[in-house]
Amino acid sequence: MGVLGHFIEEEGLPTAGISLIRMHTEIIRPPRALWVPFELGRPLGPPDNAAFQRRVLLALLRMFEAPDGPRLEDFPEDEPETDAITVLACPVDFSQTTVEDEETDQLKVAFRREIAAMRPWYDVAVARRQRTTVGVSGIGLEGLGDFIYAFIGGTEPDNPRDDIPLAYTLKFAVEDLQSYYIEGVTAQPGQEGAPSKVLTDWFWGETVASKVLLALKKVCEASKDEVMSQMGAHFLVPMEVVRRQESGTDSHQDG
Amino acid sequence: MVRLETMSEAERVITQRMAQICPSFETWPCVNGPPLSQRRVAIITTAGLHTRNDRPFQLVQDDYYRVIPGDVRANDLVMSHLSAGMDRTGYQRDWNVVFPLDRLRELVKEGIIGSVADFHYSYNSSRAKEDSTDPIREVAGFLKKDKVDAVLLFPS
Numbered sequence: 264m265g266v267l268g269h270f271i272e273e274e275g276l277p278t279a280g281i282s283l284i285r286m287h288t289e290i291i292r293p294p295r296a297l298w299v300p301f302e303l304g305r306p307l308g309p310p311d312n313a314a315f316q317r318r319v320l321l322a323l324l325r326m327f328e329a330p331d332g333p334r335l336e337d338f339p340e341d342e343p344e345t346d347a348i349t350v351l352a353c354p355v356d357f358s359q360t361t362v363e364d365e366e367t368d369q370l371k372v373a374f375r376r377e378i379a380a381m382r383p384w385y386d387v388a389v390a391r392r393q394r395t396t397v398g399v400s401g402i403g404l405e406g407l408g409d410f411i412y413a414f415i416g417g418t419e420p421d422n423p424r425d426d427i428p429l430a431y432t433l434k435f436a437v438e439d440l441q442s443y444y445i446e447g448v449t450a451q452p453g454q455e456g457a458p459s460k461v462l463t464d465w466f467w468g469e470t471v472a473s474k475v476l477l478a479l480k481k482v483c484e485a486s487k488d489e490v491m492s493q494m495g496a497h498f499l500v501p502m503e504v505v506r507r508q509e510s511g512t513d514s515h516q517d518g
Numbered sequence: 519m520v521r522l523e524t525m526s527e528a529e530r531v532i533t534q535r536m537a538q539i540c541p542s543f544e545t546w547p548c549v550n551g552p553p554l555s556q557r558r559v560a561i562i563t564t565a566g567l568h569t570r571n572d573r574p575f576q577l578v579q580d581d582y583y584r585v586i587p588g589d590v591r592a593n594d595l596v597m598s599h600l601s602a603g604m605d606r607t608g609y610q611r612d613w614n615v616v617f618p619l620d621r622l623r624e625l626v627k628e629g630i631i632g633s634v635a636d637f638h639y640s641y642n643s644s645r646a647k648e649d650s651t652d653p654i655r656e657v658a659g660f661l662k663k664d665k666v667d668a669v670l671l672f673p674s
Binding site: 264265266267268269270271272273274275276277278279280281282283284286287290291292293294295302303304305306307308309310311313316317320321323324325327328330331332333392393394395396398399426427428431434435438441442445446449455459462463497498499500501502503506 | 526528529533534536537540541542543546547548549550551553554557559562564565570573574576591592593595596597598600601602603604605606607608609610611612613614615616618620621622624625630631641643651654655657658659661662666667668669670671672673674
């Protein structure tokens with residue numbers, strides 16, 4: 264990001280950017296950077312906290328008032344603690360079905376049931392927030408699970424899009440699936456403010472969907488299609504989850 | 519928190535490895551402008567955002583950025599960042615976490631900033647590198663045409 268700032272400033276435009284990794288910003292030395300101690304993926308801090316986001320934004324904007332650069336300042340506040348929620352308590356748990364100890368079709372049944380069980384909460388989330396981040400793949404919710412599962416079943420489906428390769432459609436279907444779950448679960452009672460780690464631990468540690476995606480990763484890695492193989496190797500499952508799987512520790516043990 | 523001491527060992531190793539390939543420069547351009555209350559502000563994000571009907575990002579040659587209209591609504595925007603590990607849970611609940619357009623619109627109403635640009639720009643971070651300066655300079659040209667004089671950069 265600091266690199267963008269450098270070149271845009273060279274073109275005569277004032278820039279100010281958020282720094283998430285101070286070490287990198289110290290090397291690049293962009294014109295104006297505000298380091299924030301927030302998680303990657305949230306440069307303005309916590310969601311649904313307009314007052315906090317405003318303070319970050321004002322601190323960044325005020326850097327334009329300094330007469331010279333490069334300047335690197337630290338935002339003085341940490342994200343407010345959301346210590347009320349340390350684990351998600353989902354009343355419906357389909358996750359006992361595994362690829363190893365059940366027939367694959369039973370995994371598919373559990374996957375479908377889990378997706379269906381999340382639907383009322385996803386609908387609540389969309390109604391409450393008046394938005395959804397689901398929809399990058401272009402595959403409707405009704406077909407999302409079956410599209411993903413078809414790869415595991417050995418049947419590569421037709422690409423419903425003509426503007427991107429099938430491997431990318433699959434990648435974005437996987438992201439749509441995760442968005443559907445996270446938007447839904449954070450609409451359930453008492454879980455609106457769940458921290459990101461709690462949410463990702465829940466998704467990758469306790470859902471049938473995560474078992475399907477881990478199986479999908481193996482299928483894609485073995486593909487003769489180079490793009491599909493690369494997608495499976497690097498872009499479907501977070502590296503941290505893969506590492507935990509390989510070391511035999513689940514997300515909760517790894518705390 | 520993105521502090522080295524709070525990262526996992528794997529994350530720390532990657533962060534330190536990436537530091538070795540961070541570019542450094544011999545000059546540090548720094549442009550001044552009018553008071554904040556007169557500035558026209560644009561957003562550049564590297565979160566792989568784009569409008570719902572726009573093309574998703576791909577790791578292919580010449581696919582650098584997307585244009586986001588200034589009158590975009592929250593439900594118009596989706597994310598096709600390719601990273602599997604990037605935390606999207608904040609953005610999934612509130613777009614202002616990565617694209618604070620609501621906050622900027624509020625600051626305009628309060629007179630703290632002058633106006634918000636007609637267009638904003640989004641990169642997939644893996645392409646926003648120093649080896650592709652032409653598309654960056656190209657965007658700078660469009661920002662000038664939009665009379666922007668404050669560019670806010672938000673990483674992912």
